[in-house]
Amino acid sequence: MVSKEKLTTLLGEALSPSRVTDKDFDLITYSRDLSPAAPKMPTHVVMPDSKEEVQAILKIANEHNVPVYIRGGGTSHWDAYLAQNPGIMMDMGRMNKIVDINERDLAVTVQPNCTWAKLDQELRKHGLTYLCSEAGGPAMTVGGSVMKAGSGPHSTAKFGFHGNQDVLTLQMVLPTGDVVETGSAAWPSAGKFERQCLGPDLGGMFIGAEGILGVCTELTLRIRPATDHVERLLAVMKSLDDVVSFGHFINQHVGDEYLQGIYLWVDPASPDVFLLMMDIFGYEKEIVEHRKNRILEKIRELGGEIGDPGPANDYFDRILTGLTDLFAAGVWHFFGAGTLRIDDIHFIYDIWRKDLIEKRGYKKAGFGGQILPRRWLAFMVTNYKEPQEWKELVEMADEIDAKVLSGPVVPYGIGGRDGLRRFVAERDTGYYRLLKTLKKTLDPKNILQRGIFIPEEELR
Numbered sequence: 337m338v339s340k341e342k343l344t345t346l347l348g349e350a351l352s353p354s355r356v357t358d359k360d361f362d363l364i365t366y367s368r369d370l371s372p373a374a375p376k377m378p379t380h381v382v383m384p385d386s387k388e389e390v391q392a393i394l395k396i397a398n399e400h401n402v403p404v405y406i407r408g409g410g411t412s413h414w415d416a417y418l419a420q421n422p423g424i425m426m427d428m429g430r431m432n433k434i435v436d437i438n439e440r441d442l443a444v445t446v447q448p449n450c451t452w453a454k455l456d457q458e459l460r461k462h463g464l465t466y467l468c469s470e471a472g473g474p475a476m477t478v479g480g481s482v483m484k485a486g487s488g489p490h491s492t493a494k495f496g497f498h499g500n501q502d503v504l505t506l507q508m509v510l511p512t513g514d515v516v517e518t519g520s521a522a523w524p525s526a527g528k529f530e531r532q533c534l535g536p537d538l539g540g541m542f543i544g545a546e547g548i549l550g551v552c553t554e555l556t557l558r559i560r561p562a563t564d565h566v567e568r569l570l571a572v573m574k575s576l577d578d579v580v581s582f583g584h585f586i587n588q589h590v591g592d593e594y595l596q597g598i599y600l601w602v603d604p605a606s607p608d609v610f611l612l613m614m615d616i617f618g619y620e621k622e623i624v625e626h627r628k629n630r631i632l633e634k635i636r637e638l639g640g641e642i643g644d645p646g647p648a649n650d651y652f653d654r655i656l657t658g659l660t661d662l663f664a665a666g667v668w669h670f671f672g673a674g675t676l677r678i679d680d681i682h683f684i685y686d687i688w689r690k691d692l693i694e695k696r697g698y699k700k701a702g703f704g705g706q707i708l709p710r711r712w713l714a715f716m717v718t719n720y721k722e723p724q725e726w727k728e729l730v731e732m733a734d735e736i737d738a739k740v741l742s743g744p745v746v747p748y749g750i751g752g753r754d755g756l757r758r759f760v761a762e763r764d765t766g767y768y769r770l771l772k773t774l775k776k777t778l779d780p781k782n783i784l785q786r787g788i789f790i791p792e793e794e795l796r
C-alpha cells in the first residue's frame with residue numbers, strides 16, 4: 337500500500353504541490369456535508385485545473401488502489417460525496433470557467449464547477465439564459481446538478497429534470513483515466529450541438545449517476561433567449577382532485593408551453609389547502625397575458641381562489657438569486673419522494689396524510705410537488721437540527737420510503753450512500769444488475785466513489 341507521504345508527492349508532481357494537501361486542518365473541512373452524517377476524513381484533497389490533471393489523479397489512484405471522491409459545490413445534503421473509505425477528495429472548484437457561449441446555436445460550454453448564478457449572469461449580458469434550475473442558491477454548480485439529475489421549481493414544468501432537455505454533450509473522464517465525449521462531441525469535426533446521435537445516448541448513462549461512472553470535466557447545454565415577459569400567480573385549490581385536473585390542463589390542453597414552473601405546497605397544519613405557485617412565461621406580452629388569462633379561467637372553473645401573487649414573485653425570483661433563511665428551521669430532509677403520473681399524486685399524499693400526520697402524529701413535514709412535463713415530482717420535506725433528531729427521522733423516512741416506493745412511484749435520483757440503494761438492490765432488477773456490470777467494466781478497481789451507491793462486496 338502506498339504511504340500517505342508518497343501519495344502526496346505523486347499527486348504534487350501530477351498537479352502542483354500547492355493544489356494537494358494531506359494536512360488535517362485542510363482535510364477536516366472536507367469531512368462533512370450539510371447533513372449530520374458521521375464525519376469522514378479523506379487522506380488527501382486535490383484541486384485539479386484541467387481534464388488532464390483529473391486523468392493523472394485517476395491514473396495514480398488506479399495504480400495504487402486508492403479511492404477518489406468528487407466534490408462539486410458541496411451543497412448536496414445526503415452523504416453523496418464524503419470519503420466512505422480513506423481516499424482522495426477531488427475538489428472540482430477550480431474548474432469553473434465558461435468556455436464558450438454560442439449565440440447562434442443557443443448552446444453554452446462550461447466547466448463543471450461553473451455555478452448556475454455565474455452562468456446566468458454571463459448569459460444575460462447576451463440576452464440569454466439557461467433552461468431550468470433548482471432552488472439551491474449561488475453555490476450550486478452545473479456539473480453537480482447534472483451529475484445528480486436535479487430538478488427544481490424553476491422551469492421544470494417546461495424542461496423537466498436536468499438532463500431531460502438541457503444537456504447536449506458531456507466530456508467525462510472515466511474511472512481508469514480515459515476520456516469520452518458524448519453526443520455530437522464524439523465526432524470531433526462536427527461540434528457540440530446534439531445529444532442523441534451515434535446510436536445509444538451515452539450522455540444519459542452519466543446523468544444522475546452521481547459520479548460513480550466518471551468525472552465530468554466539461555458540459556455543453558442548450559440555452560434560450562431570456563425574456564422579461566413573466567407573470568406569477570398564486571392559487572388555492574379546494575381538493576387534490578382539482579390539482580390533478582389542473583395538472584392535466586397544463587399537460588394536455590395548453591401543453592407545457594404555458595408554464596415554466598409550478599410549485600404545489602400543502603402545509604401539515606392545513607392538509608386540505610392546496611397552494612399552487614406558478615411562473616408563466618413567453619416572448620411577447622400579449623402571449624403571456626393570453627396564457628395567464630387561460631390559466632385564471634381554468635382555476636376559477638375548478639373552484640380555486642386566486643391569491644396575492646407576492647409570495648410567488650418572491651419565491652421564483654429568489655430561486656434565481658439564492659433563497660435566504662432556508663435553513664433557519666433546520667436542515668431539510670426530503671423523503672417519500674419520487675416521480676409519478678399526474679393521476680397518481682394521491683398515492684403519496686395519502687401516505688403523507690394518513691401515515692405521517694394522522695397515525696404517527698408527525699406534524700412537521702409538508703407535502704410538495706412540482707409538475708414536470710407529463711408527470712409530477714412529489715415529496716415530503718421536514719427540517720431537523722440535532723443529530724439525534726436526524727437519526728430518528730432517517731428511520732421513520734425509511735419506513736415511509738418503503739411504502740411510497742411499493743407503489744406507482746419511481747425514486748428521484750440514487751441519493752448517495754444513505755439513499756435509495758436498498759430499495760433498488762432489493763428488487764434485484766435487470767437495471768441494477770446492468771448498473772453493476774457497467775461499474776465493474778468501467779471501474780475494475782472500484783476507484784471512483786467507492787462505497788457510494790453500490791457496496792464493495794456486490795462488485796466482487
Ligand SMILES: Cc1cc2nc3c(=O)[nH]c(=O)nc-3n(C[C@H](O)[C@H](O)[C@H](O)COP(=O)(O)OP(=O)(O)OC[C@H]3O[C@@H](n4cnc5c(N)ncnc54)[C@H](O)[C@@H]3O)c2cc1C
Binds near residue numbers: 478
Ligand atoms: C438550500 C438548498 C436547496 C436545494 N434545492 C434543491 C432543489 O431544488 N433540487 C435539487 O435537485 N437539489 C437541491 N439541493 C441539493 C443540491 O444543492 C443540488 O443537488 C445541487 O445540484 C448539487 O450541486 P453541487 O454542485 O453542490 O454538487 P455536490 O453536492 O458537490 O455533488 C452532487 C453529486 O454530484 C457528484 N459530482 C459533483 N461534481 C461532479 C463532477 N464534476 N463529475 C461527476 N460527479 C460529480 C458528487 O460526487 C455528488 O454525488 C438543494 C440544496 C440546498 C443546500
